[in-house]
Amino acid sequence: MxxxxxxxxxxxxxxxxxxxxxxxxxxxxxxxxxxxxxxxxxxxxxxxxxxxxxxxxQDDPGWLEACYRDESLVTQIAGTILPPDIRGQILREPTSSxxxxxxxxxxxxxxxxxxxxxxxxxxxxxxxxxxxxxxxxxxxxxxxxxxxxxxxxxxxxxxxxxxxxxxxxxxxxxxxxxxxxxxxxxxxxxxxxxxxxxxxxxxxxxxxxxxxxxxxxxxxxxxxxxxxxxxxxxxxxxxxxxxxxxxxPQSPPQLGMLPDLGAGTERQAIIGADILDDWMPRFIAQFAAPNAQRLTLDQDGHTEHVLVDIASGSWAAVYEDRGHWIARQGGPAPLWDAIEEEVGRWHAAGKPAAEEMTVTITPQGQTLAW
CATH class of the missing domain: 3.40.50.150 (Vaccinia Virus protein VP39)
Incomplete structure (x- = not known):
């Protein structure tokens, strides 16, 4: 050395x-x-x-210094591409670091x-x-x-x-x-x-x-x-x-064609989709809707926050209208209902920190408690 x-x-x-x-x-x-x-x-x-x-x-200026910074360093892109494979820039997603x-x-x-x-x-x-x-x-x-x-x-x-x-x-x-x-x-x-x-x-x-x-x-x-x-x-x-x-092996599947997001049942939401912008509510939401993927769509002048579970066919579209949040849902399981219940329970408990939570794994599944 x-x-x-x-x-x-x-x-x-x-x-x-x-x-x-x-x-x-x-x-x-x-x-x-x-x-x-x-x-x-x-x-x-x-x-x-x-x-x-x-x-x-390795021969580039600053390579050695970067190796000893407290940083994660991406070492593979798109599942196969290594640093020596590229001249210039690449827009694909990192797959190893x-x-x-x-x-x-x-x-x-x-x-x-x-x-x-x-x-x-x-x-x-x-x-x-x-x-x-x-x-x-x-x-x-x-x-x-x-x-x-x-x-x-x-x-x-x-x-x-x-x-x-x-x-x-x-x-x-x-x-x-x-x-x-x-x-x-x-x-x-x-x-x-x-x-x-x-x-x-x-x-x-x-x-x-x-x-x-x-x-x-x-x-x-x-x-x-x-x-x-x-x-x-x-x-x-x-x-x-x-x-x-x-x-x-646990990566999300491709969404493919979306369900008809104009269908379903609509109601005023108790909790708005803006909670998904915060780390801990989003973490809790994953336990309530573990197979849901999130995307945003511009619809008729407003932004809809969409959750889709392609395995079950359940979906929710949540948007803000004149100061109120609206949830529209379809499929066999109302995704936003489940998220509101779990996140609401967390709110009612005083928003405990992660360190106050426990996870339990049984043959029946994975649960979060506080």
Missing amino acids: TDQAQHLRVQLLNALTASGSVRTEPWEAAAGTVPRHDFLRSGFFRRADGSAWEPVL STLPSLVLRMLEDLQVEPGMKVLEIGTGTGYSTAVLCTRLGEGLVTSVEYDEDIASRAGTALGQLGIHPTLIAGDGLLGHADGGPYDRIIATCSVKTVPSAWIEQTWPGGLILATIGGWLSASELARLTVHEDGTASGPLLGGQVSFMLAR
């Missing part, structure tokens, strides 16, 4: 320790030995104009891991967090699953060049890795719409699952779930509006 890289790494770690992202000596020591730039040698993408991205390669170090290390601290524990990581990504885990626990206790075979291969190469050889699996992380279980801890570096039953089944009773629970309305929170003897899991949200890319 160059003197500059060493200096930047120490500088970053000092900042993360001062901010509280790193709270204990074992994780400080582990992070202090892992060079993040070795996992970003293929480059990354940075924001250009508007929603465009442009590549930053190197998570900001403060979040990586905060989550490792929140995992409450102890020496000798066996850990399953869902989402290898670049391999940086995998390397920190292995440095703390030993590579024999770490299994990491990555959905994208090419990403998994590059992570394996980067880890191998540092002499780190955990069990790396290319496959669907939502299925876990039963052959290596049961595990004491599972940690996910992708967001999940629902916590998979496989993770609960592959964790010892009393073990912990640390996962970001999100959804198709784009709000998520970090949960630490304890697995129970009866095959359920429950635990608190940890707060902080943690956000990861959703696990690819």
Whole structure:
């Protein structure tokens, strides 16, 4: 490692320790030995104009300094495109990234891991967090699953060049890795719409699952779930509006042709669609309407906030008219009724913060309580 890289790494770690992202000596020591730039040698993408991205390669000025900023760095676009593949700019969506170090290390601290524990990581990504885990626990206790075979291969190469050889699996992380279980801890570096039953089944009773629970309305929170003897899991949200890319198999389906939004039953809304602009109400709304996707449409001089569940055919269009919110709904389940009930319950409780909430996972589903 160059003197500059060493200096930047120490500088970053000092900042993360001062901010509280790193709270204990074992994780400080582990992070202090892992060079993040070795996992970003293929480059990354940075924001250009508007929603465009442009590549930053290893030979570009500022590449090394950026590797040691506390920022998430996009490493793949549109499922296949890497920084060396692009000259100029690209307008597609990111599909993989190197998570900001403060979040990586905060989550490792929140995992409450102890020496000798066996850990399953869902989402290898670049391999940086995998390397920190292995440095703390030993590579024999770490299994990491990555959905994208090419990403998994590059992570394996980067880890191998540092002499780190955990069990790396290319496959669907939502299925876990039963052959290596049961595990004491599972940690996910992708967001999940629902916590998979496989993770609960592959964790010892009393073990912990640390996962970001999100959804198709784009709000998520970090949960630490304890697995129970009866095959359920429950635990608190940890707060902080943690956000990861959703696990690819749980990505929302294409909307296709919309239902007839002019039909349905109309009433004055109790709660307006503007609540969906705020993180916590939007997070709660996902539990009430977990399969709904959101879009906005201009209709007859006003903006309609539309929720569509293409699986059930249910939909809601909510708009403001002369100072009042109006909800028009169709399909078998009134989506806005469900959202008003759940968000209204939260309002009635005094709008508790995420840290006051718990999530419970049972074979019947996923529930949020406070």
